[in-house]
Amino acid sequence: MRAVAPLLGGRIPVAVLELTNVSRHFGAIQAVNDVSFSIEPGEVVGLMGDNGAGKSTLVKMIAGNFRPSEGSMKMDGAELVLHKPVDARRHGIEIVHQDLALCNNLTAAANVFLGRELRKGVGPFSVLDYATMYRRAGEIFKELKSETRPRDLVKQMSGGQRQAVAIARTMLSEARIVLMDEPTAAISVRQVAEVLNLIRELRGKGIAVVLISHRMPDVFDVADRVIVMRRxxxxxxxxIARSSPEEVTGLITGAIEQVA
Structure with a gap:
């Protein structure tokens, strides 16, 4: 039986994230229209829909890339206003982008620690602590059961190895929410299984996960709930236990208009 979001002291946990009537438009284009949902600690929510359904725009609002045109967001019951991605990170919101946002000319370890480099020494005499970053990156890749090596250059990596680097970034911080945009696209079957196991590990630690995916089997394998968007x-x-791949497919295509 799939694990569910843990109870805190026997009480129903407060939603770690709550969106209320959130919309986002770009001029005359309405990318997201009046969307409300919440996610609890340790809950995995699959976010599905066809291309252009508004999934990525919705996630980018949570990640601080866009501000909602209308509506509000709350975290732990308090209003959440994000002006830029670094604000989201300060609140414990991490994202694995679909394009991965990696620097091809840097090593795997340098990409994992990009913007959060470790240093040793004092003041002007401090230098980058490469040894510790290589060691910690290696530990994370081992936890992910990835063949990625800390000193390998990203430009020489396979798609699966690049995905492992992007996911490893989220394990550096004490994330409350991890947003994953198509994390299992263009990687091998074995690496898909590793990514899904990572999501289960995050859930077990009480971390909420929003999983954008076109891969129906992945969502039904690992998610607790599924949210479907259209236009x-x-x-x-x-x-998930109350839905089916056939129903979700109908919702995505419009064969089924809407369900409660």
Whole structure:
């Protein structure tokens, strides 16, 4: 049986993230329209929809890339206002982008610690602590069961290895929410299984995960709930156990208009 979000002291946990009537438009284009949902600690929510459904725009608002045009966001019951991605990171919101946002000319370890480099020494005499960064990156890749090596250059890596580097970044900080945009696209079957196991590990640590994916088997394998979007609107928000791949496919294509 799939694990569910843990109870805190026997009480129903407060939603770690809550969106209320959130919309985002770009001029006359309405990318996200009046979307509300919440996610609890340790809950995995699959976010599905066709291309242009508004999934990525919604996630980018949570990640601080865009501000909502209308509506509000709350974290732990308090208003959440994000002006830029670094604000989201300060609140414990981490994202694995679909394009991975890696620097091809740097090593795996340098990419993992990009913007959060470790230093040793004091004041003007401090230098980058490469040894510790290589060692810690190696430990993370081992936890992920990835063949990626800390000293390898990203430009020489396979798609699966690049994904492992991007996911490893989220394990550096004490994330409250991890947003994953198509993390299992263009990687091998074995590496898909590793990514799904990582998501289970995050859930076990009480970290909420929002998983954007076109891969129906992945969502139904690891998610607790599935949210379906079409043309910028939320058309379903259901427990995985109460839905089916056929129903979700119908919602995505419009064969089924909307479900409670």
């Amino acid at each position: 910028g609107r939320k058309v379903a928000d259901k427990q």
